[in-house]
Amino acid sequence: MALSLELLSRLESIVGSAYISTDVEVLKAYGHDETEDYSFPPNVVVKPANAFEIAEILKAANDYKMPTTPIGGRTGLSGGALCIYEGIGLSTERLNQILEIDEQNLQVTVEPAVITQVLREAVAEKGLFYPVDPSSMGSCFIGGNIAENSGGARAVKYGVTKDYVLNLEVVLPNGEIIWTGANTLKNSTGYNLTQLMVGSEGTLGVITKIVLKLLPKNSHNVLMLVPFFKAEEACEAVSAIFRAGIVPSALEFMERDAIDWTLQFVEGINVQVPEKVQAHLLIEVDGNYPEILMLEAEKILSVVEHFEIDEVLFADTEDQKNALWKMRRSVAEAVKANSVYKEEDTVVPRYMLPELLTGIKKIGAKYGFQSVCYGHAGDGNLHVNIIKGDLTDEQWQIEVPKGIREIFELTVQLKGTLSGEHGIGFVQKNFMDIAFSKTHLELMERIKHVFDPNNILNPGKIFPDNL
C-alpha cells in the first residue's frame, strides 16, 4: 500500500516536518518489536505531540482508508505494533509525561509513552507503589501495557494492568476524544469502556492519557529460591502454597534449561545449580512487618519440604535479591540469544500447571521440538519457548505450528486460554478459533466495527484470517 503525496502532506501539516519520516532506516526501526524476528515497516512514521494531532491523523487515515498502527515501546511479544499492512506508523513516543502524582487520592495521571519503570520509580519517591512489573519494564511503555493488559511477577498478589486502570483518555478511530470512565475506585455507570479498551491491542482507539490507582508502598520483602528435583513437583508446590493460606507477592517458575542458559548469558550471578535440580521456584513475600514475613517464609518452607528439593537459598542482601530478579528477568533474552524461537503465553488455573507442563513435553516429543518453560506460576501463566535449534525450516514452518495448536488445545481443555499477558496481536490470531466460537469472534468483530467502521486502526490483529 503506497501513500499519496497528498496524504503525506496532510500528515506533515498535522505533526510538523520534524516529526514525520519516510526514511527507510527509520521505517525499518519502527517496523519491528520483540516478536520473533518479524519486520513489517510502515510507509511513513508520524510522531504526534498530543491527542489533538492524533485525532487529525486518524481523520486523515479514515479519509484515505489508510491502515494506521499505534506504536509504543516496541517491546511487544505478540506483534501487536507491527504494521502488517504498511500504512501509517503512529508512534506515541512524544506523549511521555507524568502529568500528576496525586498523593491525596493515591492516583497517577500519565501519558502513554512513559516507561513503566520510570513511572514506578517516580511514584515510589512519594512512598507510593505501582505494582505491575512486566519483565520489559525498563523499556516498555505504560500505554503498551494497557493495550496488551500486561502482567508481570507481582500480578499473583497485586493483579495485572487492568486492575489499576481507573480512566483513559482515548482518541477514537473517527477522531473524537473521550474519557472512558471516572477517576474513582468504584464505577457502575454505563458499560465499562475502560476495561473494553484495556487489552484491545490498539484496535479500538489510541490511548492518550491514563489514570492509574496506586497503593501505599510496602517496606519489606523476603525472597527465596527453591530448587526442585522434579519440574512437575515445582508446579504442584505452587497451588499447595496458596492452599496453606499464603499469598506470595511473586511465585515464579523456571525450568532447568531456562536457568542454565540464563547463567551463561548474564554475568555475575552467583547461583550454583546441582545436577539433579530440574526446576526452581523463585518466591517472594512482601509487607511492612519483617517478623511476619519470616513467619510466612517458614510456612512456605514447610510446604515445599513435602517435595523433593535441594537446599533453599534465601537472598540476604539487596544485591542478592537484585541478582535473582535479574536472572529471572533475563530468561527471555537468554533464550532468544541461544536460538530462533517462538514464545507462547499459555495460562491455566494454577493447579493445572503440572498437567500442562507434562502435556507440553509430550507434544514436543511428538513433533520433535525442544521447549524451555518458565513464567508466573502463581498465576498459572507459563511461557513456553519453542526452540528452533537444529530443526529444518520446513519442520519449523509446518510441523511446529501443528504442535503449538495442540498446546493451545490442551490449554483450553484445562480451562485456560491462549494468552495470559502478551496479547494475541499478529502471531496468535489464527489460534483464536480454539478459544472462541464463531459467534463469539463475530461478536468481538462487530464491536470492533462499532469503533472503527473503516477498519483503519491496527488492522490484521486479534481476529483470525478466515473469520
Place this chain on the structure above:
Amino acid sequence: MALSLELLSRLESIVGSAYISTDVEVLKAYGHDETEDYSFPPNVVVKPANAFEIAEILKAANDYKMPTTPIGGRTGLSGGALCIYEGIGLSTERLNQILEIDEQNLQVTVEPAVITQVLREAVAEKGLFYPVDPSSMGSCFIGGNIAENSGGARAVKYGVTKDYVLNLEVVLPNGEIIWTGANTLKNSTGYNLTQLMVGSEGTLGVITKIVLKLLPKNSHNVLMLVPFFKAEEACEAVSAIFRAGIVPSALEFMERDAIDWTLQFVEGINVQVPEKVQAHLLIEVDGNYPEILMLEAEKILSVVEHFEIDEVLFADTEDQKNALWKMRRSVAEAVKANSVYKEEDTVVPRYMLPELLTGIKKIGAKYGFQSVCYGHAGDGNLHVNIIKGDLTDEQWQIEVPKGIREIFELTVQLKGTLSGEHGIGFVQKNFMDIAFSKTHLELMERIKHVFDPNNILNPGKIFPDNL
C-alpha cells in the same frame, strides 16, 4: 403491551406450566425491587430451569419483539429489574446452585440466583473468602451483583464484584450461549467481554453461570467506631488514613441522622451518641496476625486524633462487632422506614469527599430538601438519601430532581461519577448526559445494538430517553 396467547403458549411449552404465571399478585410481586416505591409489573413471569430454556425464551422474545427483563433478588436500588415496558419478566430464581467450590484453584462456580451471603458462607466453610459484601447480601443474588457491579464495605481493600469475576456463561439476546473468558487469573485473549458484561445491568445478555476468584480467609480483624464533632473532618480523616500507609478492610461514614434513625429503627444496639457528635467512621483492619492489627489500629488512632473526636469505641467481642455492622447495614432500611426518599450513589476520588459533602448540603439548602449521607467513604462512595419529609409532591417531583442534577454535576466536576455500586438502571438514566458526551453514549448504544439488535433485553435502562 399485551402478550398474544400464541406467545404465552410458546413460553409455557418452554418452561412448563408450573413455572409461568400471569396471576396479578405474582406479576405485582415481580414488578418491584428496592428502588423507591416503583411498581412496574410484567405481563407474564417465567421461571426457566437452565440456560437452554432461557435461550428459547429469548428466541421467542425476538420473534415477537417482546421486552424481556431479567429479574434476580429484587433488591436493586436503581430499578434495573423493573419491567418498565411490561412484557416478559424472566426470573432466574431456579438457577440457584453452587456448582463447584474448587479448593485447588481458589475458585467457585455458581448459578446466578445464589444469595451472596450463602455463597460467602459456603466458601468460608472451606477456609476461603469471597470478599464482596453489599449491604443487601442476605437477600441479593450474586447474578444481580454482577449485573450492577456491586460493591460493599470491604471493597476499599478487596475491590468490587468486577475484581472477582473470571468467566461468565451468558445467554445472548439471540439465544446463543457463550463463555465470555477463561477460568484464569490473567487473560489477554481478545476483547474483555467478561468485564463488558459486568455492570451491564442485564441489557447485553442473561448470566447463567459465574466463575469467581476466591482468596484465603483471614482469621482476625479489629473494628472501631470513631465519633467526629464535624462531619467534614470525618471525611478528611478518610484520605489521611490511607496516606499513613494503612489500607483498612472497611472505612464507613455515617452522618449523625443516619445513626440516630438507625438506633431508633434497630433494637438492641448499645451505642450512645453524645450530642456534639456529627458523624462516625466505622473502621476495620483485617489479617492473620492480631498483634499487627493492633499496631495498625494504633496508627489509625494517631491519625484520627488530629481531628476533633470523641472517645473511640473498640468492639471487643464478636457480639459488639455484629451490632456495629448491623447498625451500618440497617441505615438504608431505617431511612426508608422514616420517610419516602430518593437514594443517590455518588462516587468521587476519596480526598474530594469533604467538598462533595459540603456541596450536597448547600444544594439541599438551595432547593429546600434534607439529605442523610452515609456510605463507603474509603472508596469515595457516598450514598445521599434525599428525604421527602414535609415537601409537597410538586416540590418532590420538580424541585428535587433539579437539586439531584446539581449534585451529579458537582460529583462529575470533582472527577467522580453518577454511580459507584448501584447502577444506572431506570432511575438515573436521564442524568447520564452529565457524565458522558453524546458521542460516548452513542458508542455504548451501538454496543448494545451489536448484542441486541431488536432491543428486547431490558429496554429502557441505562440510556437517557432523549439520546
